[in-house]
Amino acid sequence: MGNSGETINRFLVEVFHEILRTEEESLAAYAPGLSLRELHLIEAVCLAEDGGGDNRSTAIAAARGVTAGTLTTAATLLERKGFLRRCRDEADRRVVRLLPTEKGRRVNGFHAAFHRELVEAVLGALTPEQAESFSAALEGLARFIRRKGAVPAGAAANNEI
Amino acid sequence: MGNSGETINRFLVEVFHEILRTEEESLAAYAPGLSLRELHLIEAVCLAEDGGGDNRSTAIAAARGVTAGTLTTAATLLERKGFLRRCRDEADRRVVRLLPTEKGRRVNGFHAAFHRELVEAVLGALTPEQAESFSAALEGLARFIRRKGAVPAGAAANNEI
């Protein structure tokens, strides 16, 4: 792969890791005692609320890619810390719905601002046409990942280490 | 932020998470009993070897952004599993150098192939000029993250939750 390929690959293996670390640091300064994973759970809950999405416990767990048990533990902790609240569904009393508290919405706003700045930093360096092809490239990557499962050819047939 | 901004942000919050999950799945099929974090440690060790980089324990820990203690534990486990080996430096006997075994190199090759496919999927969908501006945008993002620490304006001054 050429020079662009090198840059893209380095981005994938290094820079994203750095983004997460920076995000974590800025979070630690803003809301000590809240981990990035907890923040992302709050985000998922806020997103479900704003987007009119499914805010049932199971749906949130699926969105985050964790098991129901993991979600229960995390939600209990965030409830205790005052970022989320549980709400039993009256129509189907098996169901637990998750909602952000005011405090939860506030910390989610902080998080959204972080992402907004990140995106602005990227877009600011590009012409509108470049921005367009950039986002198209990302869509292509997303499609690739979702479609293929991305197992390198020959891996399954040659799986002895 | 406009429509491109939305795409970019969604990529940051969702697609990268999916990449990691896919990577984990394909790894599980190839090398059961090896976690993604372990794989990335092997990768760092191979990179230090190939790139003529610093392969001392501490340097690898810094590269992965973990403490020395964490690295020791992980390295011990990977040594037991046969992916890495330790090598005491003769010149300075405090130093421990980490090297991949043949098995370690093999699994790292598998991992590299995964990334190569990913990058090819992106580049394949772009013209050379688009590829160029894509990689420029990623460079811009990397610069932003490294320079700024990316704390949203006003966050430090207003840190009550």
Added chain:
DNA sequence: CGAAAATACTTTGAGAATCAAACTCTTTGA
């Protein structure tokens, strides 16, 4: 209707990965 199956969530027990701090061994510098 009413028992059996399915569903939604919680609890439990166990295993990574992580950190900070205390510790060991080795080198450096006054």
Added chain:
DNA sequence: TCAAAGAGTTTGATTCTCAAAGTATTTTCG
């Protein structure tokens, strides 16, 4: 030479995670 600094390891605790077992509720169907 000997105190201080450096490199790595060990220890004890915490967090995140999962699978599997458990509880409460609803749905299905005989």
